[in-house]
Amino acid sequence: MKSLAIALVALAAAFAAPAAMRADSLREGTDSMTAKSEIAELVNNWGFWRDRERWPELASTFHPGGTISISWYDGPHEGFVEASKMIAAGGAALLKHQLGVPSIRIEGARAVSEVNVVIMVRSSAPFGMVDTTSHARFVDMLEKRDGAWKIRKRVAVYEKDRIDPVDTTALPASLFEGLDAFPAELRFLAASMKRGGIELSKTVVLDRSAEMKALYGEADAWLAGQ
Known part of the structure; x- marks a missing residue:
């Protein structure tokens, strides 16, 4: 009888171990899906709050000390929010971000x-209104602090852009003069910024560049805890 009891206990343990492992795996999977959902909402809210000029909410997407590097700005997120306020107050341009699924x-x-x-x-340009469309990617390094996921560092990687007339049938030839002074990946955006008195950031990251490869390396190292 004693040997039978030992065998039954061993058998029960054999069944219990996989069940416990499955429960742990299920819990880890649920936690991961919850975290990804929270991060995806944060990424989407960044674009919505920037376009709706909801500045306190925009600032809340970053951790203290968070930074952002885009076509016209590279530095602390607080400075980005303040500069965005000034640009919006000038009323010279309408801005819209369309984000995909991260x-x-x-x-x-x-x-x-x-x-x-x-x-x-x-x-606006001297000849009328224009739409400048830029395709890019946001690479975010995020951290969970005090139970909340927020951005530690955001970098935009620029791929290509174009410009289209709004209230005229064609763009004047003068618009295409001097474009070679800017990177091909965002030449129309950079030229439009320059017309508005905004210089292209010296740290702008272009698609397939050495800076992009270094950014991905930094992101991998960040994820690994380095």
Whole structure:
């Protein structure tokens, strides 16, 4: 009888172990899906709050000390929010971000998100209104602190852009003069910015560049806890 009892206990343990492992795996999967959902909402809210000029909410998407590097700005997120306020107050351009579904990787309390974004700017030129459309990606390094996922660092990677007339049938030839002074990936955006008195950032990251490869390396190292 004693040997039978031992055998039954061993058998029960053999069945219990896989069940416990399955429960742990299910819990980890649920936690991961919850974290990815929270991060995806945060990424989407960034674009919505920027376009709706909801500045306190926009600032809340970053952790203290968070940074952002885009076509016209590179530095602390607080400075970006304040500069965005000034641009919006000038009323010279209408801005819209269309974001896709982010690809998210998570390791513990750290995450990396990458999302496609189309940045549309309507602005005035001497010959009429124009739409400048830029295709880019936002690469975010995020961290969970005090129970909340927020951005530690955001970098935009620029792929291509174009410009279209709004209230005229064609663009004048003069608009295409001097474009070679700017990178091909965002030449129309950079030229439009220059007309508005905004210089292209010296740290702008272009698609398939050495800076892009270094950014991905930094993101991988961040995710690994380095």
